[in-house]
Amino acid sequence: MTRPRNDSFLRALLREPTPYTPVWIMRQAGRYLPEYNQTRARAGSFLDLCRNPDLATEVTLQPLARFELDAAIVFSDILTIPDAMGLGLYFADGEGPRFERPLREEWEIRNLEAPDPYQHLSYVLAAVAQVRKALDGSIPLIGFSGSPFTLACYMVEGRGGTDFAALKTMLYQRPELLHRILSVNARAVTAYLNAQIEHGAQALMLFDTWGGLLSHRAFHEFSLNYMQQVLAGVHKEHAGQSVPSIVFTKGGGLWLESIAACGCDALGVDWTSDIGIARERVGRKVALQGNLDPAVLMSSPAVVRDEAAKVLASFGDGSGHVFNLGHGVSQHTPPEHVKALVDAVHELSPPYHF
Ligand code: CP3
Numbered sequence: 001m002t003r004p005r006n007d008s009f010l011r012a013l014l015r016e017p018t019p020y021t022p023v024w025i026m027r028q029a030g031r032y033l034p035e036y037n038q039t040r041a042r043a044g045s046f047l048d049l050c051r052n053p054d055l056a057t058e059v060t061l062q063p064l065a066r067f068e069l070d071a072a073i074v075f076s077d078i079l080t081i082p083d084a085m086g087l088g089l090y091f092a093d094g095e096g097p098r099f100e101r102p103l104r105e106e107w108e109i110r111n112l113e114a115p116d117p118y119q120h121l122s123y124v125l126a127a128v129a130q131v132r133k134a135l136d137g138s139i140p141l142i143g144f145s146g147s148p149f150t151l152a153c154y155m156v157e158g159r160g161g162t163d164f165a166a167l168k169t170m171l172y173q174r175p176e177l178l179h180r181i182l183s184v185n186a187r188a189v190t191a192y193l194n195a196q197i198e199h200g201a202q203a204l205m206l207f208d209t210w211g212g213l214l215s216h217r218a219f220h221e222f223s224l225n226y227m228q229q230v231l232a233g234v235h236k237e238h239a240g241q242s243v244p245s246i247v248f249t250k251g252g253g254l255w256l257e258s259i260a261a262c263g264c265d266a267l268g269v270d271w272t273s274d275i276g277i278a279r280e281r282v283g284r285k286v287a288l289q290g291n292l293d294p295a296v297l298m299s300s301p302a303v304v305r306d307e308a309a310k311v312l313a314s315f316g317d318g319s320g321h322v323f324n325l326g327h328g329v330s331q332h333t334p335p336e337h338v339k340a341l342v343d344a345v346h347e348l349s350p351p352y353h354f
Pocket of ligand 1: 028031040046074077078097144328
């Protein structure tokens with residue numbers, strides 16, 4: 001199996017030379033694109049869209065038709081795993097994800113099992129395979145999962161948009177129960193990511209969206225530890241090609257050194273860190289992905305270009321940088337501003353690569 005024709009994203013993750021800084025955008029397929037909203041309406045709902053491989057492929061490709069992105073990410077959600085565990089995922093209108101049966105009772109936690117991705121998540125695997133085929137060797141495809149801890153946040157709390165008080169109470173009062181959930185999640189995530197690799201994912205990303213809520217000690221014990229287990233179990237190569245992995249802990253700027261040592265190839269950095277300082281701290285070990293504040297995209301194309309230039313200058317010369325936002329693109333972002341960003345990164349970055 002050969003590398004994609006544009007392999008700058010994979011090369012940057014492996015800190016190999018590239019002619020420019022590759023760029024993709026977290027949540028690049030989403031509600032800021034009118035064509036996404038149309039396809040979602042045709043599907044019936046967000047979950048129906050995720051569960052229909054033809055339509056999931058269609059929306060994965062939509063941002064690629066508009067912008068010169070250097071990677072595709074399969075359209076899905078991190079909450080597919082807890083749904084496959086039987087927790088009953090649904091979306092209340094305008095209120096984000098909810099679970100019908102959050103984990104509250106000890107017996108529910110004792111009975112929790114890692115789902116077989118080939119049986120319970122085959123719709124995601126079908127979408128991965130179909131997107132990979134549609135890309136036809138043009139750019140690489142990213143597979144992803146939530147981190148064991150971030151999944152546990154939703155599984156225990158039953159919803160997002162809170163301070164995860166139930167989860168934190170369990171962490172301090174019944175840590176052994178949380179450890180039980182996290183070890184099941186780590187097995188589930190490992191099997192899920194390996195199955196995505198088998199179906200065509202060429203790089204992996206772990207979204208640890210809520211790791212940054214934890215104390216220093218708790219982050220290492222309850223989040224990083226389990227991401228390390230996942231990374232120890234995922235395939236590093238497939239069909240003769242490296243499959244690099246990215247770990248993104250939102251709010252993880254204090255812990256870059258320990259995250260860089262967890263077995264990943266790249267660190268996702270949110271906008272609160274300076275990417276040049278992050279590079280000084282960890283850049284000999286891992287590549288960096290990030291980290292423009294998504295709010296910059298609400299300004300104007302000229303400001304977007306200036307702010308992108310600052311991120312590129314801060315990272316400086318050489319490979320090992322994948323440009324991205326510091327978190328997902330907001331649904332209120334004008335698509336022309338995303339175009340301004342992608343074009344600015346491609347136009348302004350070649351002088352940093354020689
Ligand atoms: O990047 C991509 O284009 C791939 C698609 C993707 C989605 N969710 C689609 C989505 C990815 C990578 C995710 C990951 C995800 N999902 C995370 C981690 C990344 C992050 O943002 O921190 C989290 C925490 C979730 C859980 C989740 N799913 C939430 C909190 C929500 C509601 C968000 C909101 O803005 O309302 C979702 C729904 C969701 N997942 C949407 C999309 C496009 C919006 C749903 C819709 O169309 O109505």
